[in-house]
Each structure stands twice: as structure tokens, then as C-alpha cells.
Amino acid sequence: MKLLSIVAAALLLAGCAGGKYSSTNKAYKRQVKSFAKLLREYPVEDSAGLPWAGQWVGTTNFGMRRPNFVVIHHTAQNSCEQTLKTFTLPRTQVSAHYVICKDGTVHHMLNDLLRAHHAGVGRWGNDTDLNSSSIGIEIDNNGSEPFTKLQMTSLGNLLGRLKRAYNIPAANFIGHSDIAPGRKVDPSNFFPWMDLARQGYGLWYDTTNVQLPVDFNVMNSLRIIGYDIRRPEAAIKSFNLHYLPADTSVQVSDPGKKILFSIQQQSQ
Numbered sequence: 329m330k331l332l333s334i335v336a337a338a339l340l341l342a343g344c345a346g347g348k349y350s351s352t353n354k355a356y357k358r359q360v361k362s363f364a365k366l367l368r369e370y371p372v373e374d375s376a377g378l379p380w381a382g383q384w385v386g387t388t389n390f391g392m393r394r395p396n397f398v399v400i401h402h403t404a405q406n407s408c409e410q411t412l413k414t415f416t417l418p419r420t421q422v423s424a425h426y427v428i429c430k431d432g433t434v435h436h437m438l439n440d441l442l443r444a445h446h447a448g449v450g451r452w453g454n455d456t457d458l459n460s461s462s463i464g465i466e467i468d469n470n471g472s473e474p475f476t477k478l479q480m481t482s483l484g485n486l487l488g489r490l491k492r493a494y495n496i497p498a499a500n501f502i503g504h505s506d507i508a509p510g511r512k513v514d515p516s517n518f519f520p521w522m523d524l525a526r527q528g529y530g531l532w533y534d535t536t537n538v539q540l541p542v543d544f545n546v547m548n549s550l551r552i553i554g555y556d557i558r559r560p561e562a563a564i565k566s567f568n569l570h571y572l573p574a575d576t577s578v579q580v581s582d583p584g585k586k587i588l589f590s591i592q593q594q595s596q
Contacts, residue, residue, distance in 0.1 A: 352416035360439075392441050397455070397462035397500045398490055398529075399447055399507060400483075402469035402514040408433070411466060421445055424464035426486060432478030434486060440493070450507035451556040458507050463490060471516045480520065487529045499595055501529040502554070505569050509555060510562025517573035533571065533590035540589055546580050549592045 370386055401424065403411045408429035415423045415437055424446045427435040438444050446464030455461055465486065467479055490496060501524065504512045525532035546564075547557050555563040561578040568575045571587050580588060 349412070349416060355418075356438075360442075363442075393460075394494050395440060395461060395463045395490075396494070396496060397452065397458060397502065398487065398496060399458060399462045399464050399502055399504055400515050400519070401446065401464065401466045401504045402471050402475075402516050402519070403427070403466050404471050404514065405468070406470055408435075408468040411468060412437075424466040426463070426465045428465065428467045428479050428482050428486070430468050430476050430479060432476070432482040434482050440490070447504070447507060449511070450504075452502060452507045453554040467515060469516065469518070471514065472518075474518045475515075475520070480523070484524070484527055484529075487524070487527070491529065498525070498528050499531050499554075503570060505566045506555065509566035510559050513569060517569055521570055531591050531594050533587040535583070535586040535590050538586045538590050540585055544585065544589060546585065546588065549588050552592050553588075553595050 370384065405411050405414065408427060411427055412435060414420050415427070423438060423444045425436065425438045425440060425444050427437060429435070440463055443459050444464045445459060446466070447458035447462060450456075450458050452458060465483070467475060467483065469475055469479075487501065491498075491501075503519070503521075504514045521530055522532050524530050547560055550563050550567060551557045553567075555567060557563045564578050564580055565576075567580070567588065568577070568584065571591070572581075572584055575581060575584065
């Protein structure tokens, strides 16, 4: 009897723990079902008012849209639990595909093929809707502390899976600050971009034999890499944050120019 009581208590505790987000999990499933219903409606009414052909003909050649970028963030909150709550409140209108806690736990909050609300207003190259083309990863960090080893191990494993699953180029692993210069600074100057780049996630520089062209243009180089240069100082600060985090100026130093050109060569 004592053993049965212990088992019953354990099951009750497990049920309570698993049910903490039961209401938001149900909301997730309802929304996915509504999307599935929409996908089954063929042909759909054309909001542009264009006439349909008399007989609908559905193509046999199509597939799911797949992500081509990974955007890395820090949560700017004080705990993983706080972030999970933020992402399960409809009024916040923010989300991410993954949240990585300080102990390395990875919460997969949204199917990779669905659109999360993580990038906001931003641009990378010619892409002006990163929410639609990327996977968002939030790392539990308030922005003023180092990332834990457990987090970085989990992140490396996750990025490896995403890179293999969707054939994402190394250059397309970027930070929120890269796509939103002047508006965002995550994943902060503590983030170890060099370590990730050495694993194949993101670009890093080698200036050993770099010779700058006589006509080297800083802003043009930033544009080629992908930065939005409509606000030059903001673009420079975002570049420095990624590659020279100790440099908080709004200029690209002479060593920085070689770094910039090295990255440009890898981006072309």
C-alpha cells in the first residue's frame, strides 16, 4: 500500500508539472488546426478580386516553405520561466521557436516551419521579413552576463540539427542586432561568435593576409555582408558588436576594416 501511495503521489506531481502550460498548449493546437483548415481550402477567395478560371487545377509540385536563416537572441529577462510566460501570453505578441535555459534545457515552442514573432522590424541583405524566413532562438540571459557552458553546448547541438535539416549556409547564422541595427543589441557583447563560427555557424575573420583595396568603402562592404546601412552609425555599431565587442565607437577602425573586408570576401 505504501508503494502504491508513493506511485500515486508521483503521478499526481508529474501531472501537475506537465499541466502548467496545458491551456496555452491547447491554444497552440487550436491555432495549428485553423492553419491546417485554411491550407485545405482550395481554391481560396482572392482578396485582390481577380477572377478564377472556370475549373480549378491544383499543381502536384509543391512543398513546405523552409527556413533559410537562424537569428540568435538573448531574452533580456531574468529567468527561463519568465520568458516562457512572456511567450505564452497572447497580449505580448512575441515568440521564438526555441528557448535555451541556463541549465541547457531546450524548449521547442513552435514548429520550425511556422512563423514566429521574434525578429520584428529588420533587414538582412534584401530580406525585409526575417520572421518569415528564419528560426528564432532565445537564450536565457539578461544581457549583462556571460552565457553558460551548458547553454552553449545545447545551442551548438541545436544549430547542428538545424543546419543539417534545412541546409542553412554558415553565413546565415546571425544575431538580432545584425538585422536590427540601432534597435537591438542582442545577443550582447558576451556572446561567443568566434566559437560558433569555428563550428560552422556564422562567419569569422582571418586578417593574416588581408590587403585592403585602394578604393575600399566601409559602407558598401557592410551592405554586401547584409547590414542595413540606411543608418550608417547604427550599422557600424552592430558590426562592431558582433566582431569587435570591445569597440563601442561609431567608426570602423583600421583593424576593423581588415576584419570587414575578410567577412565581405566570405560573403560573396
